[in-house]
Amino acid sequence: MKRSCSNMDQYNTISMAEPRSRRIQTKQWWKILAYIFMVLLLITTITPFVSLIFASLKGSIDSVVTNAFTPPHTWEWGNYIEAWVTGRFGIYFFNSLLVAVVVTSLGIILGLLVAYSMVILKVPFNPLWLILFTMGLILPEEAIIIPSYFNLHKLGLINTYWALILPQAALSVAFAALFLRPSLLAIPGDLVDSARIDGCNKLSLVGHVIFPLVKPALSSLVVLFFLGTWNDFTIPLVLTFKDELRTLPLGLYLFQTAHRVNVTLQAAGSVIVALPVIVVYLLFQRTFIEGITEGAIKG
16 A cells, blocks of 8 residues: 555655646746847848948949948948048037037936926926926927927027028927836835935935936936937938038938949948937947836836
8 A cells, every 4th residue: 555655645746747847848838938039139230231331341342242231341441431522421420529529418307307307306287297298299299390490590500500400309308208207116215205305405315316216217318319319310300401400311212322433431321320329329228228127117
C-alpha cells in the first residue's frame, strides 16, 4: 500500500511538472519570436537611412550604375560640403536651431508653470482650462495656420522669427501642460506642504521641489518639442517669405527641387537635416524613455 501511494505521488509530481515545463518552453518560444520581430523591425527602420548615407557618399556615375543598397566604391565626403554651400544650409541650420531651442524652452517653462498652476495652486475654473487645452490639441496645425497668419500680419510679425516661434510655442505649452499634469498629480501633498512650511515661495517651490521630480518628463518633452519644431514645414512655408528666415525642411525642399537630377546632393542634404535630430535623441534617449514610461504609468 505504501509503495502504491509513493508511485501515485511520483505520478502526480510528474504530471504537474509536465504542464509547467510546457509553459516554460512556450514562454521561451514567444521570447524568441519577439526577438526575431524586433530584429526585423530594426532592420526595416535602419535600412532606408543606411541607403541614404550610401547615396550621399557616392559619385554621380556611381549612383547610376549601382543600386541603393550597395556601398560606394569611392567615398565622396565632398558631397556634404557642396550641399552645405550650394544649398545655403548654414543659414537654414541657424534658423532651425534658433527656433527649435526657443520653442522648446518656452514650451517647457510655460507648460510647467501652467501645469503647476492647475495641479498645485488649483486655479479657478480648473476643469474649464483642461477642456480648452485639450480642444486646442485636437485641432490640426493646418486648421490654425490661416488665423495665425492674419493675427501675426496685424501685429506686423510676418517675415520675422516671432512668426516661426509664437504659433509653435502656443501649441507646445498646451501639450506640455497636459503631459506634465499626471507627474504633478503623483507628487505627495505633504511634500509640498513641508516645502511651504520651510519657507519656499511659489517660484522656489517650482525650482527646488517640482522641477527635480519631473525631470524625466521634461527630458521627454525636450526631445518631442525639438523634433517637432525642427521638422515643421507648414509654418515656415506660410508665415515667412524671406530666404534668410527659412528653416532646414523648407530649404531642403527648395534644394531638392533645384537639384532633381543630382541624387547624391539630395541625399547629402537629407542627411544634414536628419542628423541633428538623431543626435538630440541619442543624448536624451534614456531619460526620454523613462519619462514616457513614467507618464504612462502615472496617467
